[in-house]
Structure formats: structure tokens, C-alpha cells
Amino acid sequence: MALISLADVGKSFRSREGRSWSAVADFNLTLEDGEFYCLLGPSGCGKSTILSLLAGFTLPSAGRLELSGKPIKGASRDRGVVFQGDDSLYPWLTAVENVEFGLRLRGVDRRERRDRAMQYLELVGLRGQEGKHPSELSGGMKQRVQIARALANEPRILLMDEPFGALDAQTRGAMQVELRRIWERMKVTVVFITHDIDEAIVLGTRVGVMTAGPGGTLKKNLPIDIPGERTRGDPRYIALYEEIHALVREEVLRANARRAA
């Protein structure tokens, strides 16, 4: 059985004037345990909406959305979410207190939650920084705290919405290597939204490209069948890059044409 299955999933919103607005339509996808699935598409096509549906923050207006064969009815600890930027960290808590937060809510005792939080901070390379507040950490460090916090709840699925979008190129590259390493070690399933084709090919086991919105849907899935570390000069990398670039470009042009019409 698939870990996640979306069958003809649609999500519409209602505008203030009462008009219905389709964010995602007829979206079909199955994800197996252990995949690293990257979702690409033009701005506004509905990528974040898909992530939000998977997180259970919002419910579909049409179709079926299931986790291990059961409908997703709300948020749950089996799905950890990492957003772009650092807005979701509590500024008054230290790094380790931020990571512990979910464990504290669940009543995990003080000692165990500190041990577990430290273990995940170590995993993301932040040992020694645990006593710092978010304002004392760099952008990359704050993203690491977010990842550690999500992992501390031991989710089956990590949902990531452009988590490295705000980072400089060098930090971003380092974070990608780190995330791949964590994914290999933790055997967690990842759904990763990005605008960056390179990032998708370097990280993913499969890449999905969406059509332009409104009512974006899945246009094509491409397996990234490159074992080991992926180098940009590899002919397989180049061929995939060109194929995905052409698919995305077609949709960006379509989106621009719709906007101009």
C-alpha cells in the first residue's frame, strides 16, 4: 500500500465576493515510504496548497487524500513541517528549547526531552549552539533548528516548503548535503517544495512538475535515477535538467500569458 495517495484531489477557496477559486485540481499522486519527492512549478500553481493538504492544515474540496489508506483529517505528529524562513521559531526560547517544544507539549519528561533535543541538534550540526536564541543564529542555523524540531517528533513524513529559499547559495548547498545525509540516515519520507530545478535534481528520488494555476495539477513525474552523489557535470544530471527546465518554462509562459489576458 502506498504511504500517501492523492486521487483527483482538488482545493478551492472562496473569494470575499463569494466567487470560487480553484488552487489545485485533479491532482493524482502516490508516494512510497522512503521517497524524497520534490515538487516544482510556476508561482501560484498550488505547491504550498498541496503541502498544506498533506500536513492536514486544510482539507480537500474534492477527491481523496490518504495516509496509509486512511483519510487525512487534520495535522498529526507523524507529519513534520518545515517552512521557509525562521518565523516559526519562538524568539524567546533557545535553540534547544525550540527543539524540545513539541516534546514538552506531549508531556515527555524533562530529561528525556533534553536528551532527544540534543541528539537532533547534533544531527543537524548544531551542538554547542543549543543555548543561543534565534536572533543569535544565522539563517542556515535557524533552518537547522527547524529541521531538528520537526525530526524530534520522529515523524514518518517531513513536509518542507522551500526551506532553503531564503539562504545564500553557499549555505543552501551545505544544507542540501546535510538534508540528504539526514534523509539517508533517518529513512524518513520527504516532500520538498522548491523553485530550484538544480536543488530538486540534487536532492530528490523523484521530481514532480505542476501545471500553471489557477487549478494547477501534476503535469509529469520524473524519477531521478542517479545513484550516489550527484554532480552537475554528469550527463544524466544535464539531460534531466534540460527536460525539467523545458517543462517548467512551458508552464511559466502559460502562467504569464494567463496573467496578461
Ligand SMILES: Nc1ncnc2c1ncn2[C@@H]1O[C@H](COP(=O)(O)OP(=O)(O)OP(=O)(O)O)[C@@H](O)[C@H]1O
Ligand atoms: N488560504 C487561501 N485563501 C485563498 N486563496 C488561497 C489560499 N491559499 C492559497 N490560495 C491561492 O491558491 C493558489 C495557489 O497558491 P499556492 O500558495 O499553493 O501556490 P504556490 O505554487 O505554492 O506559489 P508560490 O510558488 O508563489 O509560493 C494561489 O492563487 C493562491 O492565491
